[in-house]
Amino acid sequence: MSTAAATAERLPRLNRFGWLMGLYAENHARFQRLFAPAALEAGRYRSVIGDGLDVCLDVIERHRYTTELRLTYAMPDPVTGEPDPSAYLRVYHDARQLEATHCYIGRRWQDVIGLYPPPAEVIGHRMRMNTFLGKWLEYLAERGHGVATLQGPEAIPKKVIEMS
Known part of the structure; x- marks a missing residue:
């Protein structure tokens, strides 16, 4: 048996759910560095x-x-009037995870995976949303967004609260 094959047998395989939890942890670390939400x-x-x-x-x-x-x-979609792209996020403080619960990138989740998707499709959709979130957070950091550039807080419009 070759050394590479022996090493591969000893390494645990990460399933899709484990990969998703890893994405949540990476996004939490990125978001903490970027916006330090605990202070907001x-x-x-x-x-x-x-x-x-x-x-x-x-x-x-x-x-x-x-x-x-x-x-x-801070720019609306010309067709719907909704901010685009937009991501609703949930920070789990004790687990140190950040989950994109739903995103709007030109389409709603129901239009993408249907109203009653199978569990594997839901996991796949969550992986795509949270991969998008990670890339977006990296892009925002590269552009210079962060705690030092935040202005506010202002009152949240009622429409935002009703949508969540």
Whole structure:
């Protein structure tokens, strides 16, 4: 048996759910470095770096073990009027994980996977959403967004709270 084959046999295989939990942990670390949400009170924050693409971070609700957020650009979709792209996020403080619970990137989740998708399709969709979130957070950091560029908080419009 070759050394590579022996090593491969000893390494545990990561299933899709384990991979998803890893994405949540990576996104939590990125988000913490970027916006330090533990210090933010409920309200709307805007990150302005002067490129015309301001980022809005809504701290919708704070709970003992979780925080509900929405991350979006300050520009609406011309067809729907909704911010696009936009991601609703849930921070799990004790587990140190950040989950994109749902995203709007031109389409709603029901349009993408249907109303009653099989479990494997749900996991796949969550993997795509959270992979997108990780790449978006990296992009925002590269552009210069972060705690130093946040302005706010302002009152969150009622429409945002009703959508969550």
